[in-house]
Amino acid sequence: MGKVKKIAVMTSGGDSPGMNAAIRSVVRTCAYYRTECIGIYRGYQGMIEGDFVSLTARSVNNIINKGGTILKSARSQEFRTPEGRKKAHENLIEHKIDALVVIGGDGSFTGGVVFNKEYNFPIIGIPGTIDNDIYGTSHTLGYDTALNTAVEAIDKIRDTASSHNRLFFVEVMGRDAGFIALNAGVGAGAEEILIPEEDLGLERMLESLKKSRRTGKSSSIVVVAEGDRSGKNVYELANYVEENLPEYEVRVSVLGHMQRGGAPSCFDRVLASRLGVKAVELLLDGKTNLMVGLKDNEVASTDLEKAIKGGHEINRELLRVSDIMTT
Amino acid sequence: MGKVKKIAVMTSGGDSPGMNAAIRSVVRTCAYYRTECIGIYRGYQGMIEGDFVSLTARSVNNIINKGGTILKSARSQEFRTPEGRKKAHENLIEHKIDALVVIGGDGSFTGGVVFNKEYNFPIIGIPGTIDNDIYGTSHTLGYDTALNTAVEAIDKIRDTASSHNRLFFVEVMGRDAGFIALNAGVGAGAEEILIPEEDLGLERMLESLKKSRRTGKSSSIVVVAEGDRSGKNVYELANYVEENLPEYEVRVSVLGHMQRGGAPSCFDRVLASRLGVKAVELLLDGKTNLMVGLKDNEVASTDLEKAIKGGHEINRELLRVSDIMTT
Amino acid sequence: MGKVKKIAVMTSGGDSPGMNAAIRSVVRTCAYYRTECIGIYRGYQGMIEGDFVSLTARSVNNIINKGGTILKSARSQEFRTPEGRKKAHENLIEHKIDALVVIGGDGSFTGGVVFNKEYNFPIIGIPGTIDNDIYGTSHTLGYDTALNTAVEAIDKIRDTASSHNRLFFVEVMGRDAGFIALNAGVGAGAEEILIPEEDLGLERMLESLKKSRRTGKSSSIVVVAEGDRSGKNVYELANYVEENLPEYEVRVSVLGHMQRGGAPSCFDRVLASRLGVKAVELLLDGKTNLMVGLKDNEVASTDLEKAIKGGHEINRELLRVSDIMTT
Amino acid sequence: MGKVKKIAVMTSGGDSPGMNAAIRSVVRTCAYYRTECIGIYRGYQGMIEGDFVSLTARSVNNIINKGGTILKSARSQEFRTPEGRKKAHENLIEHKIDALVVIGGDGSFTGGVVFNKEYNFPIIGIPGTIDNDIYGTSHTLGYDTALNTAVEAIDKIRDTASSHNRLFFVEVMGRDAGFIALNAGVGAGAEEILIPEEDLGLERMLESLKKSRRTGKSSSIVVVAEGDRSGKNVYELANYVEENLPEYEVRVSVLGHMQRGGAPSCFDRVLASRLGVKAVELLLDGKTNLMVGLKDNEVASTDLEKAIKGGHEINRELLRVSDIMTT
Missing domain, CATH: 3.40.50.460 (Phosphofructokinase domain)
Incomplete structure (x- = not known):
């Protein structure tokens, strides 16, 4: 696998506040490392349809505080078929894209893992969902x-x-x-x-x-x-x-x-900024199939398959606190 | 009818943001005019049950920005019966209350009109409802x-x-x-x-x-x-x-x-302050059966029965604006 | 003066929340009446520099809730000179612009009045300032x-x-x-x-x-x-x-x-929508030198020179309310 | 040291959002464990003046979302003198108070440590300050x-x-x-x-x-x-x-x-609830001179003197992120 020179970023699955801040961070980190950055609209469906846009540091001015996602999001049935994934891969190759950052939940990561297995395409996940139900990070973006x-x-x-x-x-x-x-x-x-x-x-x-x-x-x-x-x-x-x-x-x-929806909290904006930096740096370091997340307040990475399967346990201590507070 | 020396205030019907600011205004205006002020809990039902509380300027510190109503609100079936209203009147007399400010919607005003007819009890209404469906005011409290x-x-x-x-x-x-x-x-x-x-x-x-x-x-x-x-x-x-x-x-x-719910907007707080002053001043001037409201940005009063029956027309110009905006 | 076929809109002076909603309304009303609409960046300075942009209904999607102004604002020394105004007029003529909507405060309106006198150019003002210090409207945009x-x-x-x-x-x-x-x-x-x-x-x-x-x-x-x-x-x-x-x-x-700054309140968004419609309709009706505003909750227009000179009196009743509340 | 039967709680130093939620949690946890709870007004100064109030689960209804502190806060010069601390201790003894929860920053904890040394009085600290400058917790209340x-x-x-x-x-x-x-x-x-x-x-x-x-x-x-x-x-x-x-x-x-000021965020309310429970449970377990805090998202305790002296380092990774984002 050669050096990564062009990274694509997309949002996939249910949207969550902070996705725009994460897009911004990926784009700016690419700019910092003089790496090209491409946005893919509407997740895997846009990848199949070649719905791409070139992103520069200026493209992402004033989006850190916006809810939703400027790249739109969607669920793609077609990407579940080998034909869909083939088309998607062809589009990436045609645009000379070397690696992919997927901002989404476990459904989106599952698609990424399958795609990576078939095409050996470098991929890093950023957990973006309000549900906080992903293993390997204490907080998902938007939660x-x-x-x-x-x-x-x-x-x-x-x-x-x-x-x-x-x-x-x-x-x-x-x-x-x-x-x-x-x-x-x-x-x-x-x-x-x-x-x-x-x-x-x-x-x-x-x-x-x-x-x-x-x-x-x-x-x-x-x-x-x-x-x-x-x-x-x-x-x-x-x-x-x-x-x-x-x-x-x-x-x-x-x-x-x-x-x-809504403007992301400061926490989600900072988290998005940190995870975006880490995602790009991992790709530039030749890493793949990882999800970046927060463990013990530090940015850390987890095997993408583990993140999907791992589950995230409810905090028993907080259940106890809840019982005591409502007595 | 003698001089008004003791005024009661209550909230009735569906609650709306700004009711607390109106209570505060009534209480402070009474204090300004050295008139006693009594709060009645849970609207007409509390009047029937004698659920009264003495209110001073200090009792209403720090409530101008609180949603809901510190006097609680309720709908009273019992007040629809002559027996219920009789009990209510006896409680008012027993507590030497001379006049009443009712903060609520048309249902609450209807009760007030009936009560006034039966007992000739001075009553002023303040329109408090988010629906803005009351004649005689461009804005109701909470809207x-x-x-x-x-x-x-x-x-x-x-x-x-x-x-x-x-x-x-x-x-x-x-x-x-x-x-x-x-x-x-x-x-x-x-x-x-x-x-x-x-x-x-x-x-x-x-x-x-x-x-x-x-x-x-x-x-x-x-x-x-x-x-x-x-x-x-x-x-x-x-x-x-x-x-x-x-x-x-x-x-x-x-x-x-x-x-x-929620903290009232500045508009609703100012409106509540203005209407509370006017309501008390009208009672002190010997007036009754009026609703205070906003007409052409000025505080004005309307016959309470008219306010109930009058209805409030939707703004045709705004309908047109809406059509143009969505073209 | 011929029929108005192309209207320009700009924001001028200190910005205020609701300016974007007013721009949107002007643009959409132009679209409704199949009239072209041009945005001028940075107020009179942009007019002098020919900093224009074509605006369609789609250009103003999703800006109704945004603070600031997408057309930017500025104060222009150059427009105070006859040379500056001459250049500005030439640019308008070159772009076949027939009429102008100025969103701003009294300084901006003064510039408009001078310009109109010199070049007989149709101009309507929309009061946009948080200070609410303009005659002829009970509320300015952003207040x-x-x-x-x-x-x-x-x-x-x-x-x-x-x-x-x-x-x-x-x-x-x-x-x-x-x-x-x-x-x-x-x-x-x-x-x-x-x-x-x-x-x-x-x-x-x-x-x-x-x-x-x-x-x-x-x-x-x-x-x-x-x-x-x-x-x-x-x-x-x-x-x-x-x-x-x-x-x-x-x-x-x-x-x-x-x-x-900040997202405009519902009131300011609705006011902006109403005033934008009225401003365009006045221009299409061949009117000029007017400011649109709110009088007694109805949209109304005022002679622009009066609006500048008139002043806006503080509400004495509210001063009294304030005194009573703080007793 | 005998069994703890009566716990006092106070807020001290600069106030921060979430202090009321922490008071509520301390009070409710005491109620859960059938332990009496006393509120001390205005921190150490109120302790010296005997400004105490009995608190039940109902006293703290509807305060979880309120900024400020219902117990007020102050800085006390008098508590820096042995005489002041003596008076404070006499008041605690007179009211049969066995232990103390101090919600505040390092100045407040320093007072607590001195007091504990002199009188062997059980004390647990909850870090409440917007500055997040306290060792032993990743987050202080209000930050x-x-x-x-x-x-x-x-x-x-x-x-x-x-x-x-x-x-x-x-x-x-x-x-x-x-x-x-x-x-x-x-x-x-x-x-x-x-x-x-x-x-x-x-x-x-x-x-x-x-x-x-x-x-x-x-x-x-x-x-x-x-x-x-x-x-x-x-x-x-x-x-x-x-x-x-x-x-x-x-x-x-x-x-x-x-x-x-302002209503605390969900994070601060939950943190306050968790720390309040832990603080009371530590006192009931006979512990003292600890600060409760959050380490790696778990509630943990730190020696109070360490918390004061330890300092809290800025996150170097976040400094890097900041540099990259602003490139």
């Missing part, structure tokens, strides 16, 4: 911002819940992982937090809500992860509680896609 | 804040809509009135705005969305008022469009109760 | 946003003032006008507000602060307009108070230029 | 929030800087430490960052700014830590640059005390 968005929204809901002595079920994002629910729940001072990693049973929740009212709490917030395993969605949960605890006036709020 | 909350949330949704070339249906509050939808829609640069005051038909929306895509728009936001008259709720609308415009990937977001 | 920015910053300062029982002097913008100081002061619950329109004397302030402490207030905020007429700047004021009221621990905070 | 506040303010300043092609010097807090400046600078995409840990000389800054302009950057932000070692304050720096680079129009903005 910190999504927590702040969720907590600010719940603060507002708390205002009206308190005024009316109501019980609110607030659904936050996190399909298979309760990171947002647990952290935003603790951060918002929720009375109960329901996450996929822990199924405490509906009975326990009823007990807890009853107790909460007895001890004089006049309003309550229950934070529910999308993927809660109670077998009920958030509306069914609310109905169930209203039937069993008629003293509560119950409301539901689904925070939804606003959690994916 | 401006709710607009900012909605627009900031839609800005975030726009980030992810743009990244994925998606079409979002965003439902905002406003059961019978499209004020929030129309203004937040224009403010957020929505491609379509569906409000109860205007039923353009689903066909026109499809046409418009088709055209929008043809002209190169890659993402779109449709803002829908809760009470849109298309006969479909926001999820049905989304399904309808997805079936008829398969080229669009459609998502739904219901902003919900977060629109009722 | 509402600046108020919210100031109030949110003072809320944060209040947190630390309360924790430490300190007295803060907070300087807000507004060189010759106390609009921001008075409204942000009332909105932030300031204990004192010092504005150029009213010089109450330093003695009165000392008295008031002494009294405030006696009545148990443990912290205080004094909001000062840049252009306060006490003859002392905010640091001198703070020193003066610290010397005379040694029981107070005094701090100063100058909010500064952050008040000029 | 993350202050970064977001600074970055959001600089984003606004960037809007107006860009519109006018100006160079802004923005001073952020951090008297002896450049953590806020370095992180907020990288997060805000600053062109230069001046911190006390690194004195690159003014010449280098001039060079860099010249180059930045040559490469087409039209506006620039230089973030300066309060305690920058160039020997010039931020205004002198600005003048120096304006004299040496007349092509730049220079402005200064001092962010000031707003960085100490």
